Amino acid sequence: MSAEFVEGWSIAQTLGEGTFGEVKLLINRNTNSTVAMKVIDLKNYPDAISMVKKEATIHCRLKHPSIIKYFGQRYSKDNFYIFLEYASGGELFDRIEPDVGMPQSDAQKLFKELIDGVDYLHNNGIAHRDLKPENLLLDEHGNLKISDFGLATMFMCNGKRRKLENSCGTRPYLAPEVLSHCPYQAEPSDLWSCGIILVSMLAGELPWETPSDDEVEYKIWKTTDYANHSPWCKLDTLALSLVRKILIPTPSRRYDISKICSHRWFKKSKSNVDKFNMPKYCDNDFDEARPCYSQPAPAANSYPTVSILPNESEIYSFSQPTQVEDLLLSSQLLSSQPVTTVTNNSIQKLVRRMTRFIVVLSPEEAIAKLSQFLDNLGYTWKINSSSLVTIITADQRLVFKSNIIPMQNQTLIDFRLSRGCGLEFKRHFVAIKNSMSKIISKGPLMWPVAIATNSVPYI
Structure with a gap:
């Protein structure tokens, strides 16, 4: 240490x-x-x-x-x-498999916990304004925790309510009214973000880069043809029904928390929630704009926080x-009981990222091989130190870092998102991992071994 x-x-x-x-x-x-x-x-x-x-x-x-x-x-x-x-337990996005999502039962549990937390915030007059998987953490038992209140604000105090005016948040999760540059109600905009998060959990992708009529994917969402496109074709009937009630462009017609909690998908028991009901249907009580569709895979690479406020335009997820x-x-x-070392058991619960693997190489060989594969895959990269590499995608919209960690005749290569979309980061990690598959150790990843062998590196 x-x-x-x-x-x-x-x-x-x-x-x-x-x-x-x-x-x-x-x-x-x-x-x-x-x-x-x-x-x-x-x-x-x-x-x-x-x-x-x-x-x-x-x-x-x-x-x-x-x-x-x-x-x-x-x-x-x-x-x-x-x-x-x-x-x-790490960030929620780390549990979402790109283009696949997660089991419906897991998504339902986490979505219920998200809505419960957002309901508490709204009842206390607070809007989060940057809800996204990178700002949703999991404890050691897998329970969801809302984090990062850097863009949060009060919309109600002493019984007096105000509309919000600042356009801030992360583009793919923003409600359309937030981009309108007109005053908007706080609660519906946060709930729209919750709807996008639900789509990402169920489909493993984001529906659009920005909810704007300049976006083809968003325009399709507002037509009757949306169900033939991804991600909507991945959602079962009940899940799609709930998503459609949340992602209504008109805030006054959007489902509020009480209606979300009363929806059949939300109330469905865990034993039945993973049973898919196809084909999908279209009910008639949608919005007049009839939202519908998303792109097959998030064009999102790095979605900088949007804001018209000074110093907020470059805020990225701080949570992790x-x-x-x-x-x-x-x-x-601050206990006075002396313990000279941190136990493996206490460390084991600290670091649960899925974006890491072990190679049967020395640290020097590992960083040389990683650099070679990054070149082959078209990344820009630089070695910050003997153990840290910064990696940038070709379009410069995603930045992540790789830490090279010695482990008893092997080397752990750990990846961490620095800037950009969590789902897109997972895609790039999978691509790098697949390209290096021949030199990746097939044995289990025993993180405490790294702790016992070396001091915890700066990752």
Whole structure:
């Protein structure tokens, strides 16, 4: 592990990054407690202070099983720290297989937890405004946790409601009214994002890059021919029925939470939810604009956060598998019981990304081979250090990093999204993994072995 961040606490790894900073995992050497620390770089981005203070002010008010816990903050001259619950199950997008999705029973469970958390936010007058799989984390039991409140705002206070005006969020998940540059109601726009997330879970792809009539896929969604196109042809009758009620362009006609919870797909028992009913039908109580369709695969590569606010235009997902605790402020976390090392069991629950594999090569050979395959696949890349490679897609819309980690006569190659769409990142990971399949170890990935063999690297 690296040097102590504060007495008893060490930075174990970097979990994610955004334009203004990083999210780091911290471990207490005495108690093996784990927390995630969001670090905002005020030295290079001094204007970010107002945004992060707003985020902390909103997040500290929230206490719900489907929302990542807030534990505290710390402010220094060069950095602002937010400490949050650590969600060791990773990000939701990591559980979505590109172009396939996930089992309906899993999608139903997670969607119910998402709606429960969003209902809590709305009842407290808060709009998230950037709901997407990258901002939805999973705990060690696979329960969903809403995270990253960097774009959240209050739309109701002391019984007084206001419409929102700022166009912010991530393009494929934005409701059409958010792009209209006219005041809009908060709740329907968040629920539209929930509908897109449901499509991604069930179909493994996003329906469009932007919900605009300039998009062919979105225009088809508003016709009667949508059911012949992907992703809609992948959804069963009940699921499609619910999605169509959520993705109605007119906000006033869009399903609200009570109607979503009353829908047959939402209420369907787990034992029956994976039974598909084909063919699909079209009911007549849709919107007059008749939304319908999506592209066969997300043209999404890197979807920068959209915003007309200063300093928000370059915000990318900061979350990653984490969120932390006020390790600096909470006496409960600072135990006096001495433990000199972090156990394998405590580490094993920390890092559950599916985007990694082991090669039967030395670290030097592994990085040389990886570089060769990246060249063959048309990526731009650069070696940041002896163990870290930054990879950029040909269209420069997706950035991810690969960490080279020594492991007893083998090498772990770990990939982490830096900027862009999670589903598209998974596609690229699969392409790289397939191209390197002949040198990938077929044995099980035993992450604790890496911990026992080496200090946890900066990933």
